[in-house]
Amino acid sequence: MRPGRKLGALRRRALRRLTVYRTRLMTSFFLPRRAGQxxxxxxxxxxxxxxxxxxxxxxxxxxxxxxxxxxxxxxxxxxxxxxxxxxxxxxxxxxxxxxxxxxxxxxxxxxxxxxxxxxxxxxxxxxxxxxxxxxxxxxxxxxxxxxxxxxxxxxxxxxxxxxxxxxxxxxxxRARPEAEVAAVHIQHARIDVDLRVLGVRATAPWAEVLAAGRRVRCPLVEVQPGVWRLEVPLAEMVPTGGGREHWDVLVHPDRGAPLRLGRRLHDVRVPGRVFTMRKILVAPRRGILMRIEPRYTPAGSLRFTCSDGARAE
CATH class of the missing domain: 2.60.40.10 (Immunoglobulins)
Structure with a gap:
């Protein structure tokens, strides 16, 4: 085990023991003596x-x-x-x-x-x-x-x-740095995503969509105070070798690490089953059909699965 992980495990163990001791002290000593007060x-x-x-x-x-x-x-x-x-x-x-x-x-x-x-x-x-x-x-x-x-x-x-x-x-x-989906607008031939950047300064954020070995940089437009819109670049997301590709979204705030876009501020245990979205079939380029499946991963991250339209049919 690495030294850092070993130290973390020792800290967690000590914290658990301290919590057990405090609970016993509270229930056996303090609470009985405060009855009626x-x-x-x-x-x-x-x-x-x-x-x-x-x-x-x-x-x-x-x-x-x-x-x-x-x-x-x-x-x-x-x-x-x-x-x-x-x-x-x-x-x-x-x-x-x-x-x-x-x-x-x-x-x-x-x-x-x-x-x-x-x-x-x-x-x-x-x-x-x-x-x-x-x-x-x-x-x-x-x-x-x-x-x-x-x-x-x-x-x-x-x-x-x-x-x-x-x-x-x-x-x-305070909130940890996070990029949260506010709304997903699925239209006939395009998808727009409204998002919020929380817990970190974001006066001019930008985004990128990523698949295996591919990155596409995307601008963000502020449509409401604190709400930014991403126009999903469908024309750049056509699978290069046919088949299927999975695209994730990263949001870059003013400083710090990029944030994976998702939907996490909810009380749903399985977001992928509850926050379902419809698939669409688009022609991002002349003579090319592509099926887009927006969905949430088990961790709540937004993901676009793109597949060859003819193959999907």
Missing amino acids: TAWLRYAALLDGQTVNLHAELPASVTQADTAEIVLRRGLQRHRRPARVYPDPDGPWLMDAAVLLGAEAGGVPVGPGRWKLRLDVRSGGRSVRLPLSLAEPTTPRIGATGPMTRSPLTADRYRLGRTVRGDARVVCA
């Missing part, structure tokens, strides 16, 4: 990649509540969003809240880092602040879709975590 989260999840959904049971000490707010705190920064509190006829008071994250989406303008969650409950002139304790993370259901951990608008990454005391928190990180 915190609001217990019975449900906490990020359903669309940028909205925190919460349902909590308030301690028995709360016997009256008029209004409530979720408070996100990091250092000296505070952000407040309303929550709904109501009594359970057969038990304690309950709380529901949905907190949208990200200024671009009109939500809480959280930046990178760890944001603690608190609940402020008011009744008359009295106010009490309660930690939101998360004993067990909510397990997403297994199906055709899965949990989203990134904003579909900005690709910023959000996840729910816990402190060693069991307090819930939101962990935010």
Whole structure:
């Protein structure tokens, strides 16, 4: 094993052991001693990649509540969003809240880092602040879709975590450099792809399509703020020896490594089966027919398979 891989494996092993130790300390020491002092989260999840959904049971000490707010705190920064509190006829008071994250989406303008969650409950002139304790993370259901951990608008990454005391928190990180498909326009004799470049500066990006041993450089035209259009160069993608060729798209931002274009900001587990596109038969050059099959690979990358039209028929 290479030294770099060996060091990475040792780090991952140490992290797993630390996580197990922290979880044991939290569940066996801190959480039992905080019973009756915190609001217990019975449900906490990020359903669309940028909205925190919460349902909590308030301690028995709360016997009256008029209004409530979720408070996100990091250092000296505070952000407040309303929550709904109501009594359970057969038990304690309950709380529901949905907190949208990200200024671009009109939500809480959280930046990178760890944001603690608190609940402020008011009744008359009295106010009490309660930690939101998360004993067990909510397990997403297994199906055709899965949990989203990134904003579909900005690709910023959000996840729910816990402190060693069991307090819930939101962990935010900026988007990694990525080229995301915004739309694919398949017309009778041409294909246009709208795309966004996220997580990296892109004032004048350009693209290229690649097959085995072949590259075609393509300009990009900005059709909306932050949305660039690629006109797929079908005339340059005719298979040289007949048969089939697979073409991928690379997007070059202002600086840094090129980005493979794909569709990844979604919650679909098998994008190739869900985001299907129709095939077209075109005549890119005089006397030549070519069949184009746009599709997504298992990794979510956009790929064009070009084949000889007569052979395909």
